[in-house]
Amino acid sequence: MDLSPPQRHQELRDGLSALLASHAASARDAPDSSGPRDAPGLWADLVSGGWVTFGFPEASGGRGGGIGDLVVVAETLGGGHGATPFQGGIVLCGQALLTTSGEGDRLRALLAGERTFTYCNWEGFEDPGAIPSTVEAAETANGWALDGSARFVPYADVVDELLVLADVPAGGERRGPTLFAVPGSSSGLTLQPVPTVGGDHYSHVRFSRVEVDATQVVGQVGGAMQWLPRVLDIGRVVLAAEMVGAAAAALSHATHWATTRVQFNAPIGSFQAVQHRLADAYIDVVTAQDSVYDAAGLIDRGEGARLAAAAAKAYCADACRRVTAAAHQMCGGEGIYADQPLHWWHRRVAALVPVLGSVRYLHAIVATSVLSD
Amino acid sequence: MEQAVEWCVQGQVVGRVRACTVSRWSGTHDAMTLDFRFSTEVEAFRDEVRAFLHEEMAAEKVMPHGDDGDLTGLGEEFERELVRRAGARGFLGISLPAEWGGGGRPASFQAAFNLEVAAHDAPLIDTAVTLGAQPLLAWGSPDQQAFFVPRIIAGALIMGIAYTEPDAGSDLGNLSMVAEPDGPGFVLTGVKSLVTAAHKADWCLTIARTRPGVPPREGLTMFLLDTRADGLSVRRRPTMNRWTLGEITCNGVRVGPDAVLGEVNGGWRQLTAAVATEGAGMFHIGFARHLFGLVVAYVRSAHGGAPLSDDPLIRDRIASLHGEVEVSERLAKRAIWMQENGQDNMVFASMAKVYATELLQRLALAATDIAGMDGTLYRPLFGPGSSTAAGDGRFAWEYLERVHGTIGGGTNEIKRTLIAQAGLGLPRPPRVG
Numbered sequence: 001m002d003l004s005p006p007q008r009h010q011e012l013r014d015g016l017s018a019l020l021a022s023h024a025a026s027a028r029d030a031p032d033s034s035g036p037r038d039a040p041g042l043w044a045d046l047v048s049g050g051w052v053t054f055g056f057p058e059a060s061g062g063r064g065g066g067i068g069d070l071v072v073v074a075e076t077l078g079g080g081h082g083a084t085p086f087q088g089g090i091v092l093c094g095q096a097l098l099t100t101s102g103e104g105d106r107l108r109a110l111l112a113g114e115r116t117f118t119y120c121n122w123e124g125f126e127d128p129g130a131i132p133s134t135v136e137a138a139e140t141a142n143g144w145a146l147d148g149s150a151r152f153v154p155y156a157d158v159v160d161e162l163l164v165l166a167d168v169p170a171g172g173e174r175r176g177p178t179l180f181a182v183p184g185s186s187s188g189l190t191l192q193p194v195p196t197v198g199g200d201h202y203s204h205v206r207f208s209r210v211e212v213d214a215t216q217v218v219g220q221v222g223g224a225m226q227w228l229p230r231v232l233d234i235g236r237v238v239l240a241a242e243m244v245g246a247a248a249a250a251l252s253h254a255t256h257w258a259t260t261r262v263q264f265n266a267p268i269g270s271f272q273a274v275q276h277r278l279a280d281a282y283i284d285v286v287t288a289q290d291s292v293y294d295a296a297g298l299i300d301r302g303e304g305a306r307l308a309a310a311a312a313k314a315y316c317a318d319a320c321r322r323v324t325a326a327a328h329q330m331c332g333g334e335g336i337y338a339d340q341p342l343h344w345w346h347r348r349v350a351a352l353v354p355v356l357g358s359v360r361y362l363h364a365i366v367a368t369s370v371l372s373d
Numbered sequence: 374m375e376q377a378v379e380w381c382v383q384g385q386v387v388g389r390v391r392a393c394t395v396s397r398w399s400g401t402h403d404a405m406t407l408d409f410r411f412s413t414e415v416e417a418f419r420d421e422v423r424a425f426l427h428e429e430m431a432a433e434k435v436m437p438h439g440d441d442g443d444l445t446g447l448g449e450e451f452e453r454e455l456v457r458r459a460g461a462r463g464f465l466g467i468s469l470p471a472e473w474g475g476g477g478r479p480a481s482f483q484a485a486f487n488l489e490v491a492a493h494d495a496p497l498i499d500t501a502v503t504l505g506a507q508p509l510l511a512w513g514s515p516d517q518q519a520f521f522v523p524r525i526i527a528g529a530l531i532m533g534i535a536y537t538e539p540d541a542g543s544d545l546g547n548l549s550m551v552a553e554p555d556g557p558g559f560v561l562t563g564v565k566s567l568v569t570a571a572h573k574a575d576w577c578l579t580i581a582r583t584r585p586g587v588p589p590r591e592g593l594t595m596f597l598l599d600t601r602a603d604g605l606s607v608r609r610r611p612t613m614n615r616w617t618l619g620e621i622t623c624n625g626v627r628v629g630p631d632a633v634l635g636e637v638n639g640g641w642r643q644l645t646a647a648v649a650t651e652g653a654g655m656f657h658i659g660f661a662r663h664l665f666g667l668v669v670a671y672v673r674s675a676h677g678g679a680p681l682s683d684d685p686l687i688r689d690r691i692a693s694l695h696g697e698v699e700v701s702e703r704l705a706k707r708a709i710w711m712q713e714n715g716q717d718n719m720v721f722a723s724m725a726k727v728y729a730t731e732l733l734q735r736l737a738l739a740a741t742d743i744a745g746m747d748g749t750l751y752r753p754l755f756g757p758g759s760s761t762a763a764g765d766g767r768f769a770w771e772y773l774e775r776v777h778g779t780i781g782g783g784t785n786e787i788k789r790t791l792i793a794q795a796g797l798g799l800p801r802p803p804r805v806g
Contacts, residue, residue: 001415001481002408003710068406255797270800275793276786282797283724286707287700290409294703297406311696363692364685370695371673371682 008065009072016051016073020080024341037199037344039082047113052090060104061111062094066300067234071241071292078245081344083199085118087355088154091238092119092231093163096179099227100219106161106181116159120150120182120205133167135207137180143213144180146188149206156203157191159184164207168222175222186210198351199344230299233309235356237295240309240316243352244288246345247320251281253342254327257334274330281326284319291315307369314362317353324349409703411481418467418478419485425462426493429455439755441615445496446754449573452496453531460528465502473510473518474526479713484655484705491659494754498656499569501525501532505578508595508647512635517597521576533574535565535598535621536644542567543787545580545644546589550623552581552596557630559583561596561604561623567781571607571619574600579621580640593640594633602626614773615753648783653708653722657729657778661698664736664771668694671744671764681743690739698736701729720796723788730778730785737771744768 023042046052055070056062063069070091077086090110096119097107109115120135135148146166156162162182168175182189188210194202219227255278258269268274291312298305324346328335335342353359411419438451445452459465468483469475476482483502490497502525509521524530541548550563561581568577577598584592600607604626609617635643669691672681681687705725711718741748744764752766779785793799 001411001706001710003707004714005407066406255799258799266803267800269793269797270802272786272790272802275799276789278797278799279727279789279792282792283704283728286721286724287704287728290407290703290707291696291700293407294409294699297408300406301408308699311692311699314692315696315700360689363689366692366695367682367688370669370691371688 006068009069012051012054012069012072013076016076017079019045019049019051020076024081035193035195035199036201037082038201039080039084042080042082043084046084046086052086053094053111056094056098056107056111060098060107067237067296068293068300070234070238071296074238074241075245075248075289075292078242078348079249079345080245081341083201083348085116085155085159085201087235087238087242088119089117089159092235093117095231095234096163096227097218099230100179100223103218106218115161116155117161117163117181118153118155118159120153120156120162120164133177135164135166137166137168137178139168140211143211143216146180146182146207146210146212149204151204152194152196152200152202153205155201156184156205157193158201162189162205163218165224165228177224177228178221179218179224180212181216181218182207182210182212186212196351198347200351229306232356233295233299233305236309236313236362237292237299237305239352239355240288240295240313241292243316243320243349244285244292246348246352247281247288247316247323248285250324250327250342250345251278251285253345254278254281254330254335257331261332261334268330277326278330281323284323288316288319288323307366310357310362310365313357314359314366317349317359317362320349321353409706411485411706415479415481415485418482419489421462422464422486422489423493425459425464426489426495429458430493430495435755439753439757441753441756442609442611442617443496443573444499444569444616446494446616446756447496449531452573455496456500456528456531458528459497460526464497465500465528466506466526469502469506469510469522469526473522475506480652480709481706481713484653484709487652487656488659488662491656492663493659494663500528501530501576503652504534505532505576508578508634508643511646512595512643514631516631517634521597530575531570531573533568533570533577533600533619535568535571535577535579537567538564539566543784546641548580548582548593550579550581551585552583552594552628554583555627558628558632559594559596561598561626561628563623565621565623566618568607568619568621569781571600571621572609572617576600577621578634580644583640584638590641592638593644594637595635595640595643596628596632597634598623598626598628598632602628612777614770653705653712653718653725654729654782655705655709657726657733658698658702658705661701661729661733661736664733664740665694665698667764667767668736668740668743671740671747671768676747687743690743694732694736694739697732701725701732704728720792723783723791724796726782727779727785727788727792730775733771733775733778737768737775740764740768741772748772 023039050063052073053062054065054073055067058064077084094107094110097103110117135146135150137144137146146164162184164180164182165177166180168178188208190206191203194204196202258274258278259267261268295305295308295312298308327342328346331342334340438448439446440448463476464486467476467478467486468480471477505521506525509518536545538548538550550561550565552559552561563581565579577600578595579598580593580595582592583594604624606622608620610620611617672687674680708718708721708725711721747764748768750766751769753770794801
């Protein structure tokens with residue numbers, strides 16, 4: 001048992017928090033629910049400052065370290081005030097490229113910030129292994145043609161390339177999920193913005209005979225299931241970390257409010273009803289956080305993490321929603337104003353809950369593992 | 374990488390933050406992720422304990438000793454013998470200092486021991502080590518330590534804790550047992566209630582008022598009370614789950630100065646410290662893992678049809694509970710890790726207690742819920758005709774048993790107040806009256 005927080009993680013948190021604080025005001029001025037809430041300039045600072053390439057090997061231009069570091073970055077970003085392409089653009093694309101051999105150039109370009117990517121599952125961020133394909137690729141004389149559509153694709157309108165997971169039917173026999181790198185400027189690609197409760201920068205992407213060369217296949221044709229489970233584990237843990245960061249920020253905000261808000265001639269935080277609800281929220285935050293660190297540790301030690309990652313994200317989804325709801329209740333009427341930060345974390349958690357698997361779906365994964373041996 | 378990033382608010386440069394300048398990684402992954410696993414040494418010890426319990430708690434050995442009047446479910450003779458055997462194996466006091474004859478191992482050894490004994494229903498939980506060792510080592514006189522500590526570690530005595538009174542539960546400052554000076558000693562008069570194991574304890578730790586007319590938390594003194602003393606009587610009061618708690622009445626019990634534990638009139642400080650050093654409650658995790666395992670076994674077995682584990686609603690609930698058992702264990706481990714590393718773990722130990730005891734209630738509720746009519750079958754632990762089969766009267770017993778966990782050892786309300794004030798820094802309420 002070793003639960004000492006690495007010194008480097010504290011340095012990461014402190015530095016990244018300061019950077020986020022510097023962008024907080026501009027993010028808060030952004031629209032609240034009808035469109036994306038990007039913090040202008042934040043992403044550029046995150047990339048140029050080298051904040052987002054932890055967990056990737058130095059040989060590829062990353063900062064080294066492991067998933068234990070990715071989650072610290074995600075958690076800290078979760079406590080910020082705007083959405084970023086971190087999850088889709090760095091974590092999922094980067095880890096997918098890292099685990100598919102021969103994609104060193106794309107990964108290096110991604111980590112160097114020279115080229116931008118996004119990850120496009122066939123039903124948004126749900127687990128593609130569990131649902132029928134909505135994007136299919138057919139072999140052509142020069143390469144491949146993609147047809148179909150995918151919802152909830154982050155930052156699809158601004159990236160250089162979309163890494164698109166598509167099913168490859170071959171005659172009667174399907175060759176299986178395959179990853180394609182589709183340039184954002186491809187003809188036949190149409191995008192429609194998708195508003196979400198969490199201010200995500202999502203598009204509904206439609207593919208109408210989008211043609212790519214054979215060289216745009218990432219990894220093996222039909223080979224996606226070889227790397228996808230690991231990437232999904234990592235993605236779930238990183239998403240859980242982002243929820244934890246949002247919940248922790250909400251708790252901290254509510255605690256401050258309860259300490260300073262006076263009613264009945266006393267700070268409301270001195271009342272038992274308030275203390276007990278915040279105590280429960282505190283328990284939720286620390287237990288959610290440790291479920292993330294534990295799952296990240298399993299991945300970094302090369303142990304099977306499918307169960308732990310699914311359980312962690314399911315638990316964080318429930319615990320973090322309890323926390324932001326409690327924080328709102330404690331902050332009363334003041335907390336519901338759009339110029340106050342609380343609603344942002346409440347939105348963020350709600351928007352992240354179904355990504356890469358709803359609680360129901362993740363529980364099914366957990367139950368299969370727990371009930372089968 | 375050294376790089377300055379300017380940051381602006383409304384076009385004004387208001388500060389500069391450095392770009393990410395964290396230290397380089399060592400090249401191994403060990404240092405950068407948290408590890409919640411017990412060390413291999415602790416796991417090896419745990420295996421030893423498990424093997425010991427597997428043998429000692431074998432059904433044919435245990436069943437003849439069932440006693441539903443005892444919290445452990447087993448008769449006093451069985452318990453005394455098992456505690457002695459555990460002492461002989463060096464299991465008791467595994468984490469007490471070696472200079473006192475303890476094992477001198479880190480707190481996670483004791484935690485692993487507690488986890489396993491709870492998971493095996495073994496009567497080794499509220500032993501003298503858990504209850505008496507810390508206050509004796511902290512405040513005992515050399516004579517008291519020389520008498521008690523070796524006996525505790527050998528498993529040669531049963532101890533009880535008698536702090537609570539009928540009018541002093543969570544509000545221990547309100548206690549009214551009086552210890553009047555009597556020459557060099559004291560005469561104790563009053564009633565202590567809710568004393569676990571009172572009927573079989575050789576000694577009790579207690580607290581009484583030694584100075585009248587001072588504020589409630591002053592003038593208190595802790596005592597080591599011989600339960601065979603003249604004037605002391607124990608009334609056994611059955612709980613809803615059949616086993617009894619004891620009400621101890623002291624009717625002019627004379628004790629010598631050697632019965633005083635620690636400082637005369639310094640009892641409040643000692644009591645709060647004793648309560649604060651209560652462990653992370655790893656035995657709750659043992660109970661939880663055991664019950665969860667029974668529920669899993671129950672839903673996987675076919676009861677004249679398809680197993681309940683085919684039902685998606687059952688599967689969802691099992692998954693949710695699995696996650697919570699894991700969460701509970703991590704929380705307890707964090708509290709133990711803090712203790713081992715010299716950190717104040719009062720807030721985290723309180724969280725672990727609150728979480729685990731409420732999880733046990735949810736588990737018992739799920740078990741009875743899932744089992745339907747089987748969930749209403751009742752048999753006490755080790756009762757006649759009972760078996761360890763899932764659902765065989767056990768779930769209903771659990772449903773009743775798990776009620777008191779959130780009350781004893783500091784109510785969960787007291788713990789939440791502590792978490793809010795000591796953990797989150799929320800202000801104390803304005804004092805009433």
